[in-house]
Amino acid sequence: MNLFNVYPLVDITPVRALGATLWDDKGQQYLDFYSGHAVISIGHSHPHYVQRLTEQLQNMGFYSNSVQIPIQRELAEKLGEVSGYPEYALFLCNSGAEANENALKLASFHTGKTRVLAFKGAFHGRTSGAVAATDNAKIVAPFNAGHAVSFLEYDLGAVERALQGGDVCAAIIEPIQGVGGIIMPSDDFLRGLSALCQQYGVLLIADEVQCGYGRSGKFFAHQWAGIQPDIISVAKGMGNGFPIGGILIAPTLKASYGLLGTTFGGNHLACAAALAVLEVIEQEHLVEHARTLGDYLRTELLANAGAEEIRGRGLMVGIKYDFPIKEVRDKLLSEYHIFVGNASDPTVLRLLPPLNITKEEVDRFLQALYVLTEKAVAVIQEASALD
Numbered sequence: 001m002n003l004f005n006v007y008p009l010v011d012i013t014p015v016r017a018l019g020a021t022l023w024d025d026k027g028q029q030y031l032d033f034y035s036g037h038a039v040i041s042i043g044h045s046h047p048h049y050v051q052r053l054t055e056q057l058q059n060m061g062f063y064s065n066s067v068q069i070p071i072q073r074e075l076a077e078k079l080g081e082v083s084g085y086p087e088y089a090l091f092l093c094n095s096g097a098e099a100n101e102n103a104l105k106l107a108s109f110h111t112g113k114t115r116v117l118a119f120k121g122a123f124h125g126r127t128s129g130a131v132a133a134t135d136n137a138k139i140v141a142p143f144n145a146g147h148a149v150s151f152l153e154y155d156l157g158a159v160e161r162a163l164q165g166g167d168v169c170a171a172i173i174e175p176i177q178g179v180g181g182i183i184m185p186s187d188d189f190l191r192g193l194s195a196l197c198q199q200y201g202v203l204l205i206a207d208e209v210q211c212g213y214g215r216s217g218k219f220f221a222h223q224w225a226g227i228q229p230d231i232i233s234v235a236k237g238m239g240n241g242f243p244i245g246g247i248l249i250a251p252t253l254k255a256s257y258g259l260l261g262t263t264f265g266g267n268h269l270a271c272a273a274a275l276a277v278l279e280v281i282e283q284e285h286l287v288e289h290a291r292t293l294g295d296y297l298r299t300e301l302l303a304n305a306g307a308e309e310i311r312g313r314g315l316m317v318g319i320k321y322d323f324p325i326k327e328v329r330d331k332l333l334s335e336y337h338i339f340v341g342n343a344s345d346p347t348v349l350r351l352l353p354p355l356n357i358t359k360e361e362v363d364r365f366l367q368a369l370y371v372l373t374e375k376a377v378a379v380i381q382e383a384s385a386l387d
Contacts, residue, residue: 010333017044020354020361022339033365034339038178038210038316038352041237042280046356049240049276056272064263071271078278079248083219085232088248089255092266096209096235097125099245100172102260103231104129107170107203110253115148117162117171117202121180121344122151124172124207133172135180136344154185156192163200170203170231175221178210181343182311182318182350190225203230203253209245210316213237214281214355217291217314224313237355242273286355290314297351297362304366306373308347317351318343321373325349328372336368 014030016023020043022030032040042049056071063069072092080086093099104116118124118133125131131140132147148167152158162168171193177183185193197204206229211221215237218224222232230253235245245265249255264270281287294314301310301319311318319325324346332338341350353361 012333019043019045020357028337030333030337030339031361031364032339033351033353033357034341035237035352035354036241037236037341038215039236039239039241040354041213041215041240042277042284042286043354043356044241046240046276046280048280048283049273052272052276052279053242053269056268059268061269062264062267065261065266069266069268069271071268071275072266075266075271075274075278078275079246082278082282083248084223085248087251088232089251089253091247091249091260092270093245093247093262094243094264094270095125095245096207096233097127097130097245098262098265099209099233099235099247100124100130100133100205100207101127103205103207103233103247104133104170104172106231106247106249106253106260107205109259110203111169111201113167113169115150115162115165115167115169117159117168118149118151119173119185120151120153121177121183122172122174122207123177123179123344124174125209154189156189156196159193159196163196163202168200168202170205171197172205172207174207174209174211175225176211176216176312176316178316178350178352179344181320181345181348182316184311184313187225190222190227194225194227194229197230205229205231205233207233209233209235210352213277214287214290215314215316215352216312217287217294219287221313221316238277239270239273240277242270244270244274281355284356290355293357293359293362296359297366300362300366304370311348312351315351315353315355315357319349319351319369320345321347321349323347328369331372332368336372338365338368340365 013025014022015025020032076090122135124133132144132149206222208220230250232248298310307319309320343350
């Protein structure tokens with residue numbers, strides 16, 4: 001049997017990792033400035049993380065949600081404390097797409113309505129409802145296309161007109177778009193959106209799958225705007241590589257047996273991984289570190305990168321150039337051995353390093369980037385002169 005070939009892969013085979021460093025099967029060392037799509041939050045193979053998982057596995061790895069699992073309650077309490085949402089409830093699942101799927105389903109249950117408001121450039125996952133709310137027709141199958149979803153710009157007037165139709169159950173928004181190119185709605189827009197949702201009895205879902213868990217320099221990116229969504233979806237950095245997702249649910253939404261469900265969600269190993277992440281974030285002050293080092297990174301980029309725009313907050317950064325970044329990205333990997341990301345906009349370089357990245361590692365990335373972008377600009381200028 002072969003693998004179903006849906007991933008374009010680089011010809012590198014990592015076999016070991018620690019902190020922000022990877023080693024491949026040939027012994028080559030790499031700097032990880034992408035964290036596997038923002039998944040590695042506390043660094044690869046963090047000792048506390050390894051210890052937590054090892055101890056849990058030696059005792060028990062799994063049982064389904066048909067028995068008492070105290071580590072789930074421990075996780076819920078810790079997440080409420082660290083995130084600033086102690087009064088919310090937690091439903092655990094396995095991925096960001098599943099988190100958003102359950103968020104949309106819960107909103108529809110709660111309101112009795114069907115339509116979802118999403119935003120241009122959004123990415124919410126690849127399951128049925130989540131992909132319908134994703135602004136990319138190429139990955140929406142005919143089976144998924146029947147959901148009632150309206151895609152809007154960041155325009156409060158357009159939002160209110162859509163809400164006046166009376167059929168909307170939820171508005172779902174990424175406080176910082178990841179795949180879309182590190183696009184941020186303004187804090188004023190988020191506050192206005194929250195107010196309109198409250199006015200019209202519509203649930204506000206904050207998709208914090210990529211921008212949450214300290215990456216923005218606050219635990220949740222929506223906290224920069226001072227709002228409290230009805231549902232908050234989380235995954236990626238939540239487990240530092242172990243598959244886990246969840247939704248934080250406001251106390252106005254009530255649970256009932258069978259309303260939501262999952263076989264693997266909240267299993268013992270996943271909860272151990274998620275607790276280790278929260279403990280390290282708290283003990284090593286990684287939210288504050290992301291904010292401080294992110295400020296340094298963006299300041300340096302603004303001064304020296306020669307870019308059209310520097311986007312983002314904390315350690316979720318987009319560098320927009322006036323040329324496609326593919327060659328720069330490829331050479332960062334092949335010549336300087338640094339992993340970075342791209343976006344749906346081919347002119348945006350996406351940076352998502354582990355939250356415990358060091359200043360020395362940031363400087364190493366910056367020096368490589370400056371050399372490559374200077375060369376790229378020179379090539380473009382030479383080509384323009386020949387024209």
